[in-house]
Every structure is written in structure tokens, then in C-alpha cells.
Amino acid sequence: MMTTALQQQVFALDARYNAHRAPESPNFRTLYIRRRSQLLRETDRNSDQWKQYIKLRAMLLQQRYGNSKTDSGSNTNLSRTMSRTSILTDLQVPQFSRTNTVIPTKEAFASKAIVGGNTIAENYAFSGVHHIFDQHSKATTMIKFANNDRSRLCCSSLDGNLSICDVTSDPPAVLAVLKGHTEAVPGFDWSINNDLIASVSLDATIKLWKVSDFACLRTLKEPNSAQMLCCIFQPSNNNLILIGNSKGDIRIVNVSTGLFLKNICKIGGSILTITTDNNGKILWAGNNRGEIVSLFCELNGALCKLKKITFDPNCIITNLSYRAWISREARDPLLLVNATNNSMCLFSVTDSEGGLYLKRKFQNRHSRHMVRSTFCPIMSFREGACVVTGSEDGSVYFVDVEKIGTKAVVNTLQGHSSSVLSISFNYDESLLATSDLEGLVIIWKRSTNNIEETE
Incomplete structure (x- = not known):
């Protein structure tokens, strides 16, 4: 070792x-x-x-x-929205269900030239700890760097607060703790130009925060008093915020008017995660029934259901992440999915209606908590196609989805003592942030030295 x-x-x-x-x-x-x-x-x-x-x-x-103490003694408020759980099993090395090649391929020489001949393991050699934050008293549910930003990181927590950190200052510091929600905050999103943060809570409210002075600009109550579980700014129209709630509805808030639009799209279950394509036309929502539904979203906020797949009726979809391969060598859009059946999956987006085809499936210790994963923002354009996922064994796994078996895991980070829930890169991939069930946030820095080969 x-x-x-x-x-x-x-x-x-x-x-x-x-x-x-x-x-x-x-x-x-x-x-x-x-x-x-x-x-x-x-x-x-x-x-x-x-x-x-x-x-x-x-x-x-x-x-x-x-x-x-271990995870078994932890109390998570989100358990009210998660009716299905399964027994934890030992972590197994990711095993892919198919052997077809994932784009980009090794023949993508233009992309390979960018990294100067480094191996993919060298590119993902994150190991050193840059800083540790522990400003939250309960699980840190989501962490996310500001768009195209190296330093500003936002965190949400089951303690009902959000925090904004500067991870590159000397020393790194918590700039503000945003207080106002009365119950757990499962998610939030930055606006495109990073001037606003929208946060949703189990208290059935959505709050808009001004990043410039950390003030709460507006608080909106869900019309049916449903718990709000996830949100995302519409990429092509940041005046709209898409929200998923505990009654299975996708709703839209108009930022300027501070009103909910009348248009409601009923999915069913509890909507725990939302993502969109790059222009915001196609939306995917995942719920606690193991379903993934695609929708069409017009710029004025009109919603229309397109397709639905039932991935596993006995599991919960905890995270969806979209990535379009826009390099010359790779044009295959993908959807990354975390689910509580101890799996992380990669789906190909097959058509203009958001249809999905299972391309890869591998095992990860995940059966209870809201574990998330992410695509690597820059290096995935290069040779190899890497994703990073949290796990309930407390580890962070870097996975090259082009590879099979033990060679697929190109790096493992150990430092958390409880389930790793959320992951975020800053825009140039110099820093990686990870959060866990006990509220700890670790900022990892990319190694400048070549990592050693495992046995």
C-alpha cells in the first residue's frame, strides 16, 4: 500500500x-x-x-x-423524506455492467495534449489537506463553489444555516453564516453571475440571499406548505428558480416578482434532486421512488413532462448531475446518478426528450444518506472520463469510467470519519471540497508531485 x-x-x-x-x-x-x-x-x-x-x-x-461515534447514532432530519432504506453492505470495488467505450476515447489526441503527457492518476492526485471547516453543528448537506470561481464556497446544513467561505484567503475563513431558516436546509444554488444564492428548507420556505452583503433579500412560503427539498436556477433565465418539493411537485419561482408561477408539474413521491442541460430546456428530476423524469422547460417557465424511467422502485435517487461533452472528440451528453441501492450510474442522454440509456453501473457503499457525486470540470475533457463520488464508508473515490475493475479507481481520499455527502471542485480543479454527516468540510489541494503506483 x-x-x-x-x-x-x-x-x-x-x-x-x-x-x-x-x-x-x-x-x-x-x-x-x-x-x-x-x-x-x-x-x-x-x-x-x-x-x-x-x-x-x-x-x-x-x-x-x-x-x-459512528453514523448509526446520527440523527438526520431528512429521514422524513426517505421512506426506503436498506442494510449497509461492505464497500465493493466498482464493477461496470457494460464494457463499451465511454467518450472521450484514448484517440482524443487534442485533448490529451493539454495535460502534457501526464497520466490520469497524476492529474487526479489530490491528497494534501488545504483547510478544514467545522462551522456547522449538523450534517453539511451540500457544498458548491461559485460559478467560475476559485475561492468562494457555499455550504448548507441540517442545522438550518448556510455559510459562505473564502478558501484561498490566508488563512481560509468563513465570510458569513446565513441564518433564517427554522429547519434543515437540504440544498441551494448560485445564480449564474453569483450575485444571489437561493436556498430551500424543510420549513417550506425558499430564501434569496444577496452575496454582496449576505442579507436575505426575500423569503417565500410554499403555497401548499410542502417541504422544499432541492432547487436550481434556470440556466438561460436566471429570473426563474426550479424547485422540487415533498409532495412530488416541480414548481417555479419568479425572482423579480417574488411569486410562484401557477404552472405546476406533478411527478410524484418526494423530489430530492434536479438538474438541467446547459441551456435549461431539458430538466431531470429524481425522487424517493427510484424514478427519473425528464421535462421540457420553456423560457417563460412552462413545464411539460417528457419521459420517465424507474431505475429501482426500492431505492431513492439522491443526486443527478448533467454533463455535455463539448470537445471535438466527444459529443455524448451524460447523466450521473447516485441511488441508495449501493450504486452510482452513468446514463447516456439518447434524444431531445431527455431519454436515458444505462451506460455504466458500479457499486458504492450508499444505502441511507443523501450522497452526491460530480463530474470533474476540466480534466474530463481530456483523456479519460472521471467522476468523483462520496460514500458512506467515509471515503472519496475518483473513478475513471472508461476503465474496468480495480483500475477504475484512480485515487481515494481518506479523512472523513462519517459518510461523505457532497463534493465540489473549484473552476480550475486546484481545490476539491468534501463534506460529511458530522458537519465537517475538508478542502483538498491538488498534489504537485506524481503519486506513487499502488501495488
Whole structure:
């Protein structure tokens, strides 16, 4: 096992017990775990010495603090919207269900030239911890960098608050905590020009926040008092916000008027995730019945259902992410799907009505929580097609979906002590943010050195 992986195991062990350290001083805990990360990177040991150190460190921490808490003791308010769960199983290495080639291919020489001959594993060698945030007292449900931005990161939480961080300042800092929702905040979205943030809550409200001064511009109550579970700005008309609620409806808010449009599209179940294509014409919604529905959205907000697939009636769709391959070599649009049947899937978008065809399916430990994944924003244009996913085993997996079996996982990050829920890259992929069930947000920096090959 490579040294970097063993160092991450030590860091994960320290992170697991960090909540026990100075419970009245969160700033000290953050400083402590950051310093531990720095010391681990600077320490030169061989693999056998690292293994011995892990055993000794684990024994000492257990003697001092006892057994650390696990996910099973965590209480998530979102459980009210998730009626179906399954028993956790051991994580298995992703196994693809098909062997056809995913675009872009190895023959995409123009894209390959951009990376200067680096291997895909070298391109995704994120390992060092840049910073750790712990401003939220409960699970951090979603994290998202501002559009085309290196530094500003927004986080939402089950504690009912949102926070905006500057991850590149010296030191990285929490710029503001946005308070106003009275219940959990499962999701939010940045407007295209990053001047507004829309957040939805289980308190049946949507709030619009001004990023310039962090003030709440407007609060809107859902007309039927349904819990609001997800939202997204319409890409081609940022005056409209698409919302999914607990009664299975897709609704639209007009930002200028502060009113809900009369047009409602009924999907069924609880709408937990929404995504659109690049121009906002085709919308996909996932619910707690294992269904994915495509819709047509006009610029004026008119909605029309197109197609529906039932992926698995016994699972919950927790995340949808769209990506159009717009390079010369690759033109195949894809939909990335996380579901609570211990899987992450890649679907091809087959037609102008948002039809889907299963291209890849692989296993990931995911059966209870709102785990998300994302496409890599830049490097996916190059050789290989990589996605990054969270997992309920506390790890972050970088997966090259062109590869089969164990070679598909090109990097694994270990540092969270509970389920990894959300993931976000900044626009140039220099930093990766990940969040977990205990409210911890880790900012990972891209390694400048070539990573070692695993055995």
C-alpha cells in the first residue's frame, strides 16, 4: 500500500476523534487537525513504520477517548423524506455492467495534449489537506463553489444555516453564516453571475440571499406548505428558480416578482434532486421512488413532462448531475446518478426528450444518506472520463469510467470519519471540497508531485 494512503489513514483516525478534543473550542479543534495533517505530510516513514504507527495511534486515542461515534447514532432530519432504506453492505470495488467505450476515447489526441503527457492518476492526485471547516453543528448537506470561481464556497446544513467561505484567503475563513431558516436546509444554488444564492428548507420556505452583503433579500412560503427539498436556477433565465418539493411537485419561482408561477408539474413521491442541460430546456428530476423524469422547460417557465424511467422502485435517487461533452472528440451528453441501492450510474442522454440509456453501473457503499457525486470540470475533457463520488464508508473515490475493475479507481481520499455527502471542485480543479454527516468540510489541494503506483 502506498505511503500516501497510509498517511491518509492516520489523518482519518485523527479526524474521527477530533470532536472529543476541546468541545467548547471549535477553533482549536480545527487548528489541531490542520497541524496534524501538516506534520503527517512532513514525516518520512516507510510503509511498515506507518502501519505500526497507525496501530499505536489508534490504541492511544481509544484509551483516552473511548470508541468514537459512528453514523448509526446520527440523527438526520431528512429521514422524513426517505421512506426506503436498506442494510449497509461492505464497500465493493466498482464493477461496470457494460464494457463499451465511454467518450472521450484514448484517440482524443487534442485533448490529451493539454495535460502534457501526464497520466490520469497524476492529474487526479489530490491528497494534501488545504483547510478544514467545522462551522456547522449538523450534517453539511451540500457544498458548491461559485460559478467560475476559485475561492468562494457555499455550504448548507441540517442545522438550518448556510455559510459562505473564502478558501484561498490566508488563512481560509468563513465570510458569513446565513441564518433564517427554522429547519434543515437540504440544498441551494448560485445564480449564474453569483450575485444571489437561493436556498430551500424543510420549513417550506425558499430564501434569496444577496452575496454582496449576505442579507436575505426575500423569503417565500410554499403555497401548499410542502417541504422544499432541492432547487436550481434556470440556466438561460436566471429570473426563474426550479424547485422540487415533498409532495412530488416541480414548481417555479419568479425572482423579480417574488411569486410562484401557477404552472405546476406533478411527478410524484418526494423530489430530492434536479438538474438541467446547459441551456435549461431539458430538466431531470429524481425522487424517493427510484424514478427519473425528464421535462421540457420553456423560457417563460412552462413545464411539460417528457419521459420517465424507474431505475429501482426500492431505492431513492439522491443526486443527478448533467454533463455535455463539448470537445471535438466527444459529443455524448451524460447523466450521473447516485441511488441508495449501493450504486452510482452513468446514463447516456439518447434524444431531445431527455431519454436515458444505462451506460455504466458500479457499486458504492450508499444505502441511507443523501450522497452526491460530480463530474470533474476540466480534466474530463481530456483523456479519460472521471467522476468523483462520496460514500458512506467515509471515503472519496475518483473513478475513471472508461476503465474496468480495480483500475477504475484512480485515487481515494481518506479523512472523513462519517459518510461523505457532497463534493465540489473549484473552476480550475486546484481545490476539491468534501463534506460529511458530522458537519465537517475538508478542502483538498491538488498534489504537485506524481503519486506513487499502488501495488
